Amino acid sequence: MIPLLHDFTGATVLVVGGGRVGARKARRFAREADVVVVVSPAFADRDFGGAELIRAALEPSDVDDWLERTEPALVVAATDDEAVNGAVANAARERGILVNRADRSGERDPGSVVVPATVREEPVVVAVSTGATAPALSKYLREELEEPLAGAGEMARVCADLRGELKSRDVTPDRRREIVTGVVNSPALWTALRTGTSNCEQVIEHVLAEELSAGGDRP
Ligand SMILES: C[C@@]1(CC(=O)O)c2cc3[nH]c(cc4nc(cc5[nH]c(cc(n2)[C@H]1CCC(=O)O)[C@@](C)(CC(=O)O)[C@@H]5CCC(=O)O)C(CC(=O)O)=C4CCC(=O)O)c(CCC(=O)O)c3CC(=O)O
Numbered sequence: 603m604i605p606l607l608h609d610f611t612g613a614t615v616l617v618v619g620g621g622r623v624g625a626r627k628a629r630r631f632a633r634e635a636d637v638v639v640v641v642s643p644a645f646a647d648r649d650f651g652g653a654e655l656i657r658a659a660l661e662p663s664d665v666d667d668w669l670e671r672t673e674p675a676l677v678v679a680a681t682d683d684e685a686v687n688g689a690v691a692n693a694a695r696e697r698g699i700l701v702n703r704a705d706r707s708g709e710r711d712p713g714s715v716v717v718p719a720t721v722r723e724e725p726v727v728v729a730v731s732t733g734a735t736a737p738a739l740s741k742y743l744r745e746e747l748e749e750p751l752a753g754a755g756e757m758a759r760v761c762a763d764l765r766g767e768l769k770s771r772d773v774t775p776d777r778r779r780e781i782v783t784g785v786v787n788s789p790a791l792w793t794a795l796r797t798g799t800s801n802c803e804q805v806i807e808h809v810l811a812e813e814l815s816a817g818g819d820r821p
């Protein structure tokens with residue numbers, strides 16, 4: 603399987619099953635999808651991320667109607683009934699809809715999606731998957747990665763803004779690459795961003811000032 607980032611803006615996600623897992627997946631997709639619909643005869647007493655909750659039990663023969671009605675970009679099969687989850691996965695595949703089957707590990711059906719453990723330091727995102735084999739390990743590694751990734755979001759803003767500033771000035775692409783690589787490899791800068799001693803604007807001002815004063819000496 604190949605990790606990709608998928609934009610769910612404007613899309614609908616259908617979650618079948620309103621237990622602990624259905625709630626977690628609904629919260630995850632509600633961050634971005636315009637509409638998240640959860641269909642289940644009962645709902646766990648949990649946060650569903652503002653998703654629309656519809657009280658109904660799907661029969662395998664109903665699944666196609668639900669897909670036609672809701673037109674989801676992705677469907678999550680998260681009931682505790684294997685036959686229902688299987689029918690959801692089959693119907694979704696036939697319609698070319700992405701499917702995340704929450705009750706299966708190991709080998710995946712064609713077209714299937716795995717939800718990885720994710721660390722977000724906006725706009726940086728790191729996702730961990732064990733190829734659908736060991737979710738507890740994905741969770742463990744996600745927790746381990748939270749500390750080293752602290753400050754990465756601010757570092758991304760520094761790099762992006764700096765690249766923009768350097769592009770608008772008379773700096774060659776090679777020199778630009780050198781400066782940005784130097785910034786991202788600076789342990790002192792990481793510490794400053796993590797502790798809040800420095801912020802994006804200050805760093806850029808400092809780097810540009812250094813570059814302008816040193817600019818004449820460069821080959
Ligand atoms: C294949 C996959 C399909 C999918 O759901 O996409 C899947 C399947 C299954 N998970 C099961 C169990 C658990 N899952 C978690 C947690 C997470 N599971 C997630 C993803 C995935 N789970 C996909 C593979 C990802 C990969 O490639 O590694 C995470 C990463 C993302 C998310 O779901 O949001 C999220 C961590 C989020 C975070 O914290 O960062 C915990 C830990 C806990 O709950 O504390 C447990 C209990 C401990 C254990 O059993 O390992 C079971 C057994 C059910 C049973 O038999 O009881 C199955 C089905 C089976 O194995 O048959």
Ligand SMILES: NC(=O)C1=CN([C@@H]2O[C@H](COP(=O)(O)OP(=O)(O)OC[C@H]3O[C@@H](n4cnc5c(N)ncnc54)[C@H](O)[C@@H]3O)[C@@H](O)[C@H]2O)C=CC1
Nearest residue numbers: 619620621622623624642643644659660680681682704705
């Ligand atoms: N992917 C993951 O991270 C994990 C997956 N699992 C798997 O996912 C399944 C769901 O886990 P939980 O949420 O903990 O189970 P749960 O038993 O709390 O929830 C199942 C939900 O499915 C609903 N449901 C049952 N039949 C339905 C139907 N015909 N139509 C619509 N909804 C229906 C139930 O009302 C309930 O809300 C488990 O059976 C297990 O195999 C379990 C733990 C973690």
